Amino acid sequence: MPDANTKCFQKVTHVIFDNDGTLMDSEKIYGNALKKVVAKYGHDFNHDMQINCMGRKSISIAALLINMFKLPLTELEFVQQYEEEALKMLSNVPLMPGVDELLRHLYDQHIPMAIATSSSSESLRIKSYPHRNLLSVMHHVVCGDDPQLKRSKPAPDIFLLAASRFKPQPKPECCLVFEDSPAGMRAGLAAGMQVVMIPEPHVPKELREGATLVLPSMECFQPELFGLPYIDCSPKFSFG
Structure with a gap:
C-alpha cells in the first residue's frame, strides 16, 4: 500500500x-510501415513524424503525410499502401x-x-x-x-x-x-x-x-x- x-x-x-x-507493442510496426510507404517516393520518416502520427486514424495519417511530402496519392491510396505494409507484420505482436x-x-x-x-x-x-x-x-x-x-x-x-x-x-x-x-x-x-x-x-x-x-x-x-x-x-x- x-x-x-x-x-x-x-x-x-x-x-x-x-x-x-x-x-x-505495435507502434514500431506502424512506424516501419509508414517509413516504407514514404520511402517509395524518396522521403524519410523520422521519430518526430511518428510522434505526430501516433494515436491517429489511418485516414488522418494519410492526410498529414500527403500534405507534408506532397505525395502523388489520394488519401485512400496512401491508406491502402500503409495498411498492406502493416498487415505483413501484425500477426505476432x-x-x-x-x-x-x-x-x-x-x-x-x-x-x-x-x-x-x-x-x-x-x-x-x-x-x-x-x-x-x-x-x-x-x-x-x-x-x-x-x-x-x-x-x-x-x-x-x-x-x-x-x-x-x-x-x-x-x-x-x-x-x-x-x-x-x-x-x-x-x-x-x-x-x-x-x-x-x-x-x-x-x-x-x-x-x-x-x-x-x-x-x-x-x-x-x-x-x-x-x-x-x-x-x-x-x-x-x-x-x-
Missing part, C-alpha cells in the same frame, strides 16, 4: 486502454510489459475495462489473435472504424463513446485512461478523464505535460493510487 507521502489521485471505477503501444498482470488483476477484482483504439476492427482482429483471451476480459472494444465515432484522437470522442457503452454508464471522471501517444493523452484529458501516459522514450517531455501520471512501463502502475484494488503477489497469468 502507498505510504503517507505517496500522492493519490481521484478515485476511479472503470479503466479504458488504448491498444497500440499501450497493450500491444507481443504484449507490452506488465499488461498480463494488470489486466488479470483488474478482471479478478471485477473492474470494468474497455479498449479504445484508432486501429480498424480488422487490424485489431489480426493483432489480438495470439492474445485472443485478452479481449475476453474487456467489457467492450471501440475501434477507429466504429460507425458511431465522429472524430479521431486528439478529439475526446473515442473515450466518451467507450465510456457510454459500459452498463451502467460511468461519469467521465470515474474513468482512467491508459495511453502512450500525445494525441491519445490529450483526447483522454479532453474527455474529462484522468490519463496514465506510458510514452515511448523518444516522446519529448513537453508532449507528456498534462498527463495525470507518466510511467516508464505498466509494470510500475500502482492501482491503489486511483482507488483501485491493490495488487498482491499472486502468480502471473498470461493471456497469450
Whole structure:
C-alpha cells in the first residue's frame, strides 16, 4: 500500500486502454510501415513524424503525410499502401510489459475495462489473435472504424463513446485512461478523464505535460493510487 507521502489521485471505477503501444507493442510496426510507404517516393520518416502520427486514424495519417511530402496519392491510396505494409507484420505482436498482470488483476477484482483504439476492427482482429483471451476480459472494444465515432484522437470522442457503452454508464471522471501517444493523452484529458501516459522514450517531455501520471512501463502502475484494488503477489497469468 502507498505510504503517507505517496500522492493519490481521484478515485476511479472503470479503466479504458488504448491498444497500440499501450497493450500491444505495435507502434514500431506502424512506424516501419509508414517509413516504407514514404520511402517509395524518396522521403524519410523520422521519430518526430511518428510522434505526430501516433494515436491517429489511418485516414488522418494519410492526410498529414500527403500534405507534408506532397505525395502523388489520394488519401485512400496512401491508406491502402500503409495498411498492406502493416498487415505483413501484425500477426505476432507481443504484449507490452506488465499488461498480463494488470489486466488479470483488474478482471479478478471485477473492474470494468474497455479498449479504445484508432486501429480498424480488422487490424485489431489480426493483432489480438495470439492474445485472443485478452479481449475476453474487456467489457467492450471501440475501434477507429466504429460507425458511431465522429472524430479521431486528439478529439475526446473515442473515450466518451467507450465510456457510454459500459452498463451502467460511468461519469467521465470515474474513468482512467491508459495511453502512450500525445494525441491519445490529450483526447483522454479532453474527455474529462484522468490519463496514465506510458510514452515511448523518444516522446519529448513537453508532449507528456498534462498527463495525470507518466510511467516508464505498466509494470510500475500502482492501482491503489486511483482507488483501485491493490495488487498482491499472486502468480502471473498470461493471456497469450
